[in-house]
Amino acid sequence: MSAVEMIQLKPGDYKTDLKPVWCPGCGDYGVLNALYRSLAKLQIEPWNTVIMSGIGCSSRLPGYVDTYGFNSVHGRALTLATGVKSARPELTVITVGGDGDGMAIGGNHFIHSCRRNMDITYILMHNEIYGLTKGQVAPTTPTGDKTKSTFYGNPEAALDPCELAISTGATWVGRGFSGDMKTLVPLMTEAISHHGFSFLNVMSPCVTFRGDDQFKVMKEKLQNVPEDHDVTSRRAAIYYTREQGVITQGVLYNTQQPSLTDRILELREQTLGDKTPPTTDEIFQAFYPQF
Amino acid sequence: MPTGDLVLAMFGSGGDGVVTMGEMMAQAGAKDGLDVMRVEAYGPQIRGGESSCTVRLSSQPIYTQGDQVEVVVVFNWQDFLRFKGELVVAQDAVVLYEESDTTPLEDVGLSLGEDARWIPVPFIALAKEAAGTTLAKNIVTLGILSEAFGVPQALIEKAITHKFSKKKAAVLEANLKGYKAGIEWGVGIKDRVADYYLEYEPGEPRLLMSGNEASAVGALHAGCRFFAGYPITPSSEVLHFLSEWMPKVGGSIIQTEDELAAMGAIIGGSFAGVKSMTATSGPGLALMTEMLGLASMAEIPVVIIDVQRGGPSTGLPTKSEQSDLWQALWGSHGDAPRVVLAPADVEDCFHATVAAFNIAEESQMPVIVLSDQFIAQRRETMSPLTLRHKVVDRVRPTDEELAEGNYQRYAYTESGISPMTWPGIKNGQYQTNGLEHTEDGRPTSMHLVHEKMNQKRYEKLRDVRSRYSYVRKYGAEKADVGILCWGSCKGPVKEAVLRAEAKGHKVSAFVPQVLYPFPQAEFEEYLKTVKNVVVVEISYSAQFYKYLKTFLDMPKDTFVFKRSGGKNLTVSEVEEKIERVLELSAVRKEVLV
Ligand SMILES: Cc1ncc(C[n+]2csc(CCOP(=O)(O)OP(=O)(O)O)c2C)c(N)n1
Numbered sequence: 001m002s003a004v005e006m007i008q009l010k011p012g013d014y015k016t017d018l019k020p021v022w023c024p025g026c027g028d029y030g031v032l033n034a035l036y037r038s039l040a041k042l043q044i045e046p047w048n049t050v051i052m053s054g055i056g057c058s059s060r061l062p063g064y065v066d067t068y069g070f071n072s073v074h075g076r077a078l079t080l081a082t083g084v085k086s087a088r089p090e091l092t093v094i095t096v097g098g099d100g101d102g103m104a105i106g107g108n109h110f111i112h113s114c115r116r117n118m119d120i121t122y123i124l125m126h127n128e129i130y131g132l133t134k135g136q137v138a139p140t141t142p143t144g145d146k147t148k149s150t151f152y153g154n155p156e157a158a159l160d161p162c163e164l165a166i167s168t169g170a171t172w173v174g175r176g177f178s179g180d181m182k183t184l185v186p187l188m189t190e191a192i193s194h195h196g197f198s199f200l201n202v203m204s205p206c207v208t209f210r211g212d213d214q215f216k217v218m219k220e221k222l223q224n225v226p227e228d229h230d231v232t233s234r235r236a237a238i239y240y241t242r243e244q245g246v247i248t249q250g251v252l253y254n255t256q257q258p259s260l261t262d263r264i265l266e267l268r269e270q271t272l273g274d275k276t277p278p279t280t281d282e283i284f285q286a287f288y289p290q291f
Numbered sequence: 292m293p294t295g296d297l298v299l300a301m302f303g304s305g306g307d308g309v310v311t312m313g314e315m316m317a318q319a320g321a322k323d324g325l326d327v328m329r330v331e332a333y334g335p336q337i338r339g340g341e342s343s344c345t346v347r348l349s350s351q352p353i354y355t356q357g358d359q360v361e362v363v364v365v366f367n368w369q370d371f372l373r374f375k376g377e378l379v380v381a382q383d384a385v386v387l388y389e390e391s392d393t394t395p396l397e398d399v400g401l402s403l404g405e406d407a408r409w410i411p412v413p414f415i416a417l418a419k420e421a422a423g424t425t426l427a428k429n430i431v432t433l434g435i436l437s438e439a440f441g442v443p444q445a446l447i448e449k450a451i452t453h454k455f456s457k458k459k460a461a462v463l464e465a466n467l468k469g470y471k472a473g474i475e476w477g478v479g480i481k482d483r484v485a486d487y488y489l490e491y492e493p494g495e496p497r498l499l500m501s502g503n504e505a506s507a508v509g510a511l512h513a514g515c516r517f518f519a520g521y522p523i524t525p526s527s528e529v530l531h532f533l534s535e536w537m538p539k540v541g542g543s544i545i546q547t548e549d550e551l552a553a554m555g556a557i558i559g560g561s562f563a564g565v566k567s568m569t570a571t572s573g574p575g576l577a578l579m580t581e582m583l584g585l586a587s588m589a590e591i592p593v594v595i596i597d598v599q600r601g602g603p604s605t606g607l608p609t610k611s612e613q614s615d616l617w618q619a620l621w622g623s624h625g626d627a628p629r630v631v632l633a634p635a636d637v638e639d640c641f642h643a644t645v646a647a648f649n650i651a652e653e654s655q656m657p658v659i660v661l662s663d664q665f666i667a668q669r670r671e672t673m674s675p676l677t678l679r680h681k682v683v684d685r686v687r688p689t690d691e692e693l694a695e696g697n698y699q700r701y702a703y704t705e706s707g708i709s710p711m712t713w714p715g716i717k718n719g720q721y722q723t724n725g726l727e728h729t730e731d732g733r734p735t736s737m738h739l740v741h742e743k744m745n746q747k748r749y750e751k752l753r754d755v756r757s758r759y760s761y762v763r764k765y766g767a768e769k770a771d772v773g774i775l776c777w778g779s780c781k782g783p784v785k786e787a788v789l790r791a792e793a794k795g796h797k798v799s800a801f802v803p804q805v806l807y808p809f810p811q812a813e814f815e816e817y818l819k820t821v822k823n824v825v826v827v828e829i830s831y832s833a834q835f836y837k838y839l840k841t842f843l844d845m846p847k848d849t850f851v852f853k854r855s856g857g858k859n860l861t862v863s864e865v866e867e868k869i870e871r872v873l874e875l876s877a878v879r880k881e882v883l884v
């Protein structure tokens with residue numbers, strides 16, 4: 001498409017005709033809206049974009065965006081995204097999902113996706129609970145909180161997804177809040193534009209199973225990352241992941257490291273380049289005795 | 292009288308170079324146009340444990356590794372003993388054993404006939420003396436074997452030169468000296484073993500490859516351009532081969548963090564429009580099962596190679612078995628149609644893998660290629676001429692189908708196959724899921740839609756059944772004994788049938804390549820042509836027989852020969868069963884009369 005023909009895509013152009021199933025007041029609406037706006041801001045071509053998810057309330061999101069989308073199975077969204085990006089490095093690949101999906105059942109894939117640093121954006125909807133299965137404890141639920149599956153309160157420690165991302169190799173890590181669009185849209189836009197694995201942790205309240213006031217509770221804890229924060233410092237970034245009693249939003253970490261996506265392309269260039277690929281008969285030649 | 296078909300087996304520890312020696316013989320044979328099969332066996336140790344290598348060289352077409360070993364090379368009796376019960380030695384065999392191993396011969400568990408030739412050989416001393424290192428034992432042995440048994444001498448020398456050409460000149464020289472010393476020593480026993488001297492007319496060089504390599508090349512031929520895998524014996528060679536070749540053809544390959552990720556990745560790759568495959572073994576397939584259901588539900592074409600190995604869990608990782616059959620056929624949550632193919636030999640690994648991609652693309656579903664260690668890791672000669680195979684590519688929906696409001700990813704059609712787009716195709720965007728969905732991919736949990744969609748997804752199998760019913764039949768048109776088997780059992784069964792026929796018996800065999808959808812009509816037709824049915828399989832719980840019973844009225848007196856893996860099926864085992872059934876049926880007839 002030439003520049004002249006280019007039609008400006010508006011946020012609404014990314015909508016499908018499917019109505020979200022989310023409860024009224026769910027934080028995930030904010031994430032979806034921010035995504036429409038970010039895609040429009042970047043004029044991302046819907047037909048060259050894939051949105052992957054696992055299972056959970058949040059994982060329903062791909063159904064609402066008119067790109068190629070796949071609501072796959074619990075915890076495995078990043079594995080599918082890795083496949084898409086490996087096979088078609090030129091596509092824009094976004095993965096979305098819940099904190100149970102990504103940090104519990106999908107935890108291993110998260111670590112290795114960060115480490116590989118493929119050019120994928122991962123947006124986590126962090127509500128400190130399992131929403132879809134109606135309110136069990138998640139790896140992000142604060143210690144002591146009562147949930148459906150922790151009758152006497154959560155006996156376990158919570159993990160911080162941003163801390164995990166930074167320490168395992170993600171090259172862009174940010175935190176936002178679904179109730180603060182002004183901060184969230186630029187963050188998401190930056191995450192999608194980042195070259196390498198970008199991880200955006202969005203605090204996204206579950207009003208049904210974390211209480212009506214989760215919005216208020218989160219909002220009260222919200223603070224912006226200080227302006228002088230050095231985003232290239234891993235140590236400084238980690239500092240803003242675990243502070244007690246506050247939620248720091250903004251870009252926590254941003255560096256450039258070699259991405260697996262680049263390596264795949266480089267390797268192809270080295271081994272194939274402009275040559276015609278070998279035919280099957282030529283490949284078979286390797287199996288004749290070589291003397 | 293010399294022979295045209297020779298089976299040699301060598302036993303030693305990891306450092307003895309037994310496998311290298313076997314490989315050089317196999318390559319020399321292939322180069323000279325012989326039919327070759329090379330089978331390795333290892334203990335579970337990673338390094339240094341016992342290993343054995345069997346090589347069969349023949350001027351005639353061969354289908355198995357050879358039942359009876361005719362020439363046995365033993366570097367160490369202890370290592371030999373670890374393979375006890377796994378192979379049969381000919382009564383008149385030639386046994387070449389290390390002279391300095393003082394194990395009393397009555398303790399080695401080999402009771403051979405009077406014609407057997409027990410020949411102590413100073414392998415170690417010869418290697419030290421001629422090459423200056425005991426490491427050259429295997430090369431010395433190659434000299435002996437080439438001189439006394441006609442293993443192509445000039446070519447072995449070339450193979451040695453090729454192997455050591457990258458090393459220092461002195462290393463090559465030492466090895467060549469060792470080789471010459473072996474030849475000289477071999478002259479001394481030549482007359483005693485003349486009946487096992489291999490005589491043949493040299494022919495055109497042959498391809499020599501393993502089933503895993505054939506599968507990998509098949510995948511590339513079929514247009515596979517993305518592979519994701521996690522190492523597991525005995526499938527890893529597929530990963531290894533493609534790690535070199537996939538980039539060369541412009542594709543991508545990754546080793547994932549586990550089999551869950553491998554399966555997810557290939558579903559992603561294929562969803563993105565690129566033919567994608569993984570390879571694993573039973574434990575890995577278990578981990579992939581949830582996403583196998585996803586691929587089935589979301590109708591994404593993928594190919595999974597399962598190289599079966601022995602036993603559950605870690606089981607017998609280096610040995611073969613046919614016990615993943617049910618897992619491959621039925622392993623799933625929900626109703627998840629898939630196609631299961633079973634290659635029967637090395638060359639067939641190529642064909643079955645290409646067919647798997649074609650079927651996957653045509654029917655938009657997962658296809659499992661059920662290989663096993665026996666065919667996947669042995670090396671066998673093949674003729675390049677038969678390696679032609681058409682390739683089916685994914686069909687891009689027409690502009691009309693994609694016009695505003697027309698495109699329905701899961702539209703109901705007569706064949707059950709719906710138009711499928713992939714990223715990059717404008718107006719082809721769709722959002723899919725593992726949830727039940729309507730024709731346009733929208734989630735629903737309505738019973739009626741679920742029923743209809745299940746029907747649609749299963750309907751696709753009808754097309755597969757009508758187009759891919761490849762079965763192999765051997766032996767008599769009308770037979771007294773008919774054998775049903777699958778996969779790697781084909782080789783020994785085919786050879787047993789040919790031998791039985793040569794003896795004047797009426798015996799036949801039937802081997803399906805497509806296991807599911809079940810080739811019902813072909814089986815039924817076949818059963819009409821046999822009097823007594825024998826099922827042969829390497830699965831303790833007789834998975835194949837029970838599978839057959841779900842679709843066929845198997846005769847009550849079906850004779851089931853099943854056993855555990857860990858030892859490859861031999862021709863004589865099958866022959867023995869044929870004889871027994873022939874005897875029994877004779878008795879039965881008498882009673883009837
Ligand atoms: C293999 C498997 N195990 C369990 C489930 C049930 N399950 C579905 S969603 C979910 C948790 C969802 O929580 P989260 O990922 O935090 O998403 P949210 O609903 O909170 O957005 C669970 C346990 C499943 N679908 N698949």
Ligand code: SF4
Binds near residue numbers: 023027132206
């Ligand atoms: S249950 Fe919670 S997470 Fe799920 S839709 Fe309702 S509010 Fe949102």
Ligand SMILES: [Mg+2]
Binds near residue numbers: 125128
């Ligand atoms: Mg959650």
